[in-house]
Amino acid sequence: xxxxxxxxxxKTFGISRDILGGREVELxxxxxxxxxxxxxxxxxYPQLDKLNSLFIAVNQEYVADEKVLSEKDEIALxxxxxxx
Amino acid sequence: xxxxxxxxxxxxxxxxxxxxxxxxxxNTFIGTVRNQTSGKKVTQLEYxxxxxxxxxxxxxxxxxxxxxxKLTGWAVSHRVxxxxxxxxxxxxxxxTPHRKESFSACQFIIDSxxxxxxxxKKEFFEDGDQWVSAHP
Numbered sequence: 001x002x003x004x005x006x007x008x009x010x011k012t013f014g015i016s017r018d019i020l021g022g023r024e025v026e027l028x029x030x031x032x033x034x035x036x037x038x039x040x041x042x043x044x045y046p047q048l049d050k051l052n053s054l055f056i057a058v059n060q061e062y063v064a065d066e067k068v069l070s071e072k073d074e075i076a077l078x079x080x081x082x083x084x
Numbered sequence: 085x086x087x088x089x090x091x092x093x094x095x096x097x098x099x100x101x102x103x104x105x106x107x108x109x110x111n112t113f114i115g116t117v118r119n120q121t122s123g124k125k126v127t128q129l130e131y132x133x134x135x136x137x138x139x140x141x142x143x144x145x146x147x148x149x150x151x152x153x154k155l156t157g158w159a160v161s162h163r164v165x166x167x168x169x170x171x172x173x174x175x176x177x178x179x180t181p182h183r184k185e186s187f188s189a190c191q192f193i194i195d196s197x198x199x200x201x202x203x204x205k206k207e208f209f210e211d212g213d214q215w216v217s218a219h220p
Contacts, residue, residue, distance in 0.1 A: 013134050014204035015215040051218055057202070060137035076134055076202075082216035083131070083138075083162060083203030084115050084174050084194060 004032050008075055016054070016077040019047045034058070035065035037075070052080045085159040086142045088133050088203075093161045098175040101159035107179030110157075111186035113194045119169035127208045131164045131173065134202040138162070145196040149178070152192070153185040160193065162203060173205075 007028045012020045029040040034056050041048055048054055055062050055078040058069065062078070069075065085101035095114065103110055117129050142160050149155060157179040167173055176193050180186040197203075205216050 011134070013132060013202065014206075015218040018215075052220055057134070057137055060134075060140055062200075076137070078134070078202050079204070079215070080217040081198070081200065081202055082205045082218075083133070083201050084198040 005030065006032055006069065006071060008037065008069060008071060008073070011074065011076040013077065014079045014082075015051065016048065016079045019045050020077070032068050033065060034063055034067045034069065037069065038065060041077075048077075054079055085161070086139050086146075087159075087161040088135050088138055089161060089163055090165045091163075093163055093172045093175050095172070095175055098159045098161045099177045102157040102177035102179050104157040104179055106181065107156040108181050109183035109186040110177060110179045111183070111190040113174075113176040113190050114172055115174040115194070117167045117169050117171050117173055121207055124209055126169060127210060128169075129167045129173070129208070130206045131162075131167065132204050133162065133164050135164075137202050141201045142197065145193055145200070148196070149189045149192050153180060153189040155180055155189060158189075158193070160197070162197075162201075164203070 005028055010025050010027055029037050057076040057078050058073050099112055119126055146158055155178055159177045162174045176190055178186055178189045206213055207216055
């Protein structure tokens, strides 16, 4: 197994913006999947684990943890939605 | 029509966008800002959207509704920004040939919107604020 370091830019919304502290946050992560990103986020921002849910969108689509990321992807954190 | 707007929603514009001569019914849902939550006075709400994704997620909901019911027309408008109690946050209008499916389709669209569309609201109270539904 090798460790891949990757820098991703993450858009934040709602409470995830308060937790990460910015509209767009750069993050260096170990690995390249959405699941790897979740682990990095959880370590760095443990308050995210307290949310009811946290989805991740890539290029404006909800994705599963298996999805592999590229540095060009538009990545966004989707905390529990509350429209309407 | 799918619209995310900072301006007050014009209900008639949304209804007109959903209306077609083939329709026998137009069903409209209007979501407004309530002045309290669990007995606590709400002074204002702040809505924000991940706009391009919100539009594409609403479109998916409309596509699902179109597979279940015969929609002759539809329109969804959601407001963002600061809203005061009594103001309109969302309007959904659907038209169908007959009334029964107009109720079902309209309810499906607003229920789904609240579950999947990336829009968030923060409630402001006299003594603080909170993002709605964020925590258990």
